[in-house]
Amino acid sequence: MTNILEKILAHKKLEIAALDAPALRRAADSSPAPRDFLAAISPLLKGDGPGVRLIAELKRASPSKGILAPRLDLFQVADSYAQNGAAAISVLTDEKFFMGSLETLRQLRLTNYPLPLLRKDFLIAESQLYQSRANGADAILLIAAALPDDSRFADLHACALDLGLTPLVEVHNEAETERALKLAAIRLIGVNNRDLAAFEVSLETTERLRPLIPADIAVVAESGIFTAAEVERLARANVDAVLVGEALMTADDIGAKVRELCGVTLSETKGLQSAGRDASLRSA
Numbered sequence: 001m002t003n004i005l006e007k008i009l010a011h012k013k014l015e016i017a018a019l020d021a022p023a024l025r026r027a028a029d030s031s032p033a034p035r036d037f038l039a040a041i042s043p044l045l046k047g048d049g050p051g052v053r054l055i056a057e058l059k060r061a062s063p064s065k066g067i068l069a070p071r072l073d074l075f076q077v078a079d080s081y082a083q084n085g086a087a088a089i090s091v092l093t094d095e096k097f098f099m100g101s102l103e104t105l106r107q108l109r110l111t112n113y114p115l116p117l118l119r120k121d122f123l124i125a126e127s128q129l130y131q132s133r134a135n136g137a138d139a140i141l142l143i144a145a146a147l148p149d150d151s152r153f154a155d156l157h158a159c160a161l162d163l164g165l166t167p168l169v170e171v172h173n174e175a176e177t178e179r180a181l182k183l184a185a186i187r188l189i190g191v192n193n194r195d196l197a198a199f200e201v202s203l204e205t206t207e208r209l210r211p212l213i214p215a216d217i218a219v220v221a222e223s224g225i226f227t228a229a230e231v232e233r234l235a236r237a238n239v240d241a242v243l244v245g246e247a248l249m250t251a252d253d254i255g256a257k258v259r260e261l262c263g264v265t266l267s268e269t270k271g272l273q274s275a276g277r278d279a280s281l282r283s284a
Contacts, residue, residue, distance in 0.1 A: 004063045021127035027134035037116040037139035037166040040088050041241040042218040052235045053087035054262045057245030060099035064199040069249040084255040085262035090118040109136025139166035144176035157183045194223035207237045228260050
């Protein structure tokens with residue numbers, strides 16, 4: 001049976017065929033320089049003490065959970081993320097399977113959104129990396145399972161670095177972790193607790209793989225994170241950050257959920273209010 005990753009990648013190849021790589025490269029070269037995503041999500045690099053940083057995701061739907069938040073204003077949600085303690089934002093841009101949009105990413109960057117932006121999609125070609133930079137991404141996702149050829153994997157990682165983008169290299173098991181660690185200048189690995197074939201989730205995946213990754217490489221735990229207790233569990237596994245989408249997008253009070261996962265009190269958010277974008281910028 002064809003798993004969901006194979007279906008997504010088959011569709012991505014159709015999307016890639018329609019891209020104008022040279023034009024996108026020119027657009028990438030003339031776009032603003034990416035911001036330092038890695039410094040934002042790594043406590044040691046950021047220099048503001050211990051703690052797990054939150055990468056808050058804008059995510060309307062997923063193949064495993066269906067439609068999560070079809071009517072939420074994503075720009076208001078992004079403001080709430082910034083104002084309540086998130087360190088960075090992940091923007092799901094896949095349209096067919098996740099109801100995402102590259103335009104959301106572009107508009108956030110155009111309106112001077114204060115937090116660094118990760119483009120989360122299934123990126124398997126250089127043209128998609130040019131497209132990411134041209135539309136305001138500071139970081140991009142490279143999924144080891146989607147890039148089984150080691151040479152191709154290495155080329156895309158190097159291309160991202162050449163464009164000034166931070167590659168978040170996603171792994172799911174020991175073999176993928178070993179492949180990721182062979183990449184030149186690897187600085188950031190994401191451990192996805194969700195199996196992309198069966199879509200089963202277990203935080204034990206991060207706990208099992210984290211000891212295999214050197215301490216000088218930042219680690220993000222992804223998927224299956226809903227509570228402060230789970231963030232604390234992952235903190236004990238020595239992760240630098242957690243990437244959370246579903247728990248935030250389905251929360252009754254998104255700001256309160258962000259604070260819970262960040263370990264930030266309501267009074268502490270007063271210093272973060274200025275981090276939100278001015279409403280007039282969004283409407284400009």
